[in-house]
Amino acid sequence: MxxxxxxxxxxxxxxxxxxxxxxxxxxxxxxxxxxxxxxxxxxxxxxxxxxxxxxxxxxxxxxxxxxxxxxxxxxxxxxxxxxxxxxxxxxxxxxxxxVGSDYERCERTLNKWELYCWMQEHGYPCAKTYRTIADFRGALERKEIGFPVFIKPMKGSASIQIARADDFETAAFLFAHGDQMIIQEFMEGQEIGADVYIDLISKEVVSIFTKKKLVMRAGETDKAVSFIDERLFEQIRKFVEESGFEGQIDIDLFERDGVYYFSEVNPRFGGGYPHAYACGVDHMTLIRNNLSGIANPVRIGGYQTDKVMMKYSEMRIVDARGTM
Ligand SMILES: Nc1ncnc2c1ncn2[C@@H]1O[C@H](COP(=O)(O)OP(=O)(O)O)[C@@H](O)[C@H]1O
Ligand SMILES: [Mg+2]
Missing domain, CATH: 3.40.50.20 (Rossmann fold)
Structure with missing residues (x-):
């Protein structure tokens, strides 16, 4: 293996x-x-x-x-x-x-507009989103949305070209000058990250780790704290099983006034996964088991909570000849 x-x-x-x-x-x-x-x-x-x-x-x-x-x-x-x-x-x-999801699921997560439409259709709370200036203007007039708003590329990643706009002129400018942008309700509140494993054999969600993001830096979670809320686990489990992801996935959410809003899904190991591992959530062993034909039992939660992760820089030195 x-x-x-x-x-x-x-x-x-x-x-x-x-x-x-x-x-x-x-x-x-x-x-x-x-x-x-x-x-x-x-x-x-x-x-x-x-x-x-x-x-x-x-x-x-x-x-x-x-x-x-x-x-x-x-x-x-x-x-x-x-x-x-x-x-x-x-x-x-x-x-x-x-070890991953099928083509349709991967494509859906790359396109934030498609993911939004899917979430809407299936009744999951998410930030209101518009993909044309005309739709956005209409929503403003109906008072469905107000400022600030958040502008980002429909197919973006790594926080490239993301920005907040506090008035229509700025929103329209950012929208016009980016590549296929979307306009979203600006989410205040607690950002949350979830590392989830869906068993490749049983197709069940077998592990979930959640953390509150404390500090973001260059599009990545820089500091975070682990926590458990059974209600959130249940929502994640329902969402993941209904949407059909497989293997490792990373989900971004917001919590506002007690409601969890789904924001983004990446069907791969997220950059913050080591936090989960350090708290006792070992998805590598789950993958090893799956590759040897063994289905994993469901073990959601049961990890160390209130553990703070703080990133810092490391370096590796190798012989230059070894890099050629
Ligand atoms: N609607 C929003 N309101 C406020 N902040 C947001 C919103 N959407 C995204 N963000 C912030 O921007 C970051 C990057 O956005 P995200 O949708 O996750 O795209 P990416 O693919 O670049 O990671 C998020 O981690 C979050 O901090
Ligand atoms: Mg993200």
Missing amino acids: NLLILSCGTRDKVVEYFKEAFGDAGRVVCTDCSPYAPALYEADAHYLVPRITAPEYLDVICDICKKESITGVLSLIDPELSLLAAHSETFAALGVTI
């Missing part, structure tokens, strides 16, 4: 935890398009690969799967999730399980 982690980047801890969980039972192999991705050097073996947009990319990955007898594959970056899902049959033919 060997795992392939694609686009590992700076996610050293994720690689380290997988190595811990796999122990002598299997190897952890990593890829990245840059030799300066520190997590590469954490793996049992690593490969430099072309960018995911290169025509030969998939063939290169399939060759690695064959050479390393890979059983499971996952990616740590958004644009690669749909690519993997679109080729699930190719991987299946090689005996490789994709």
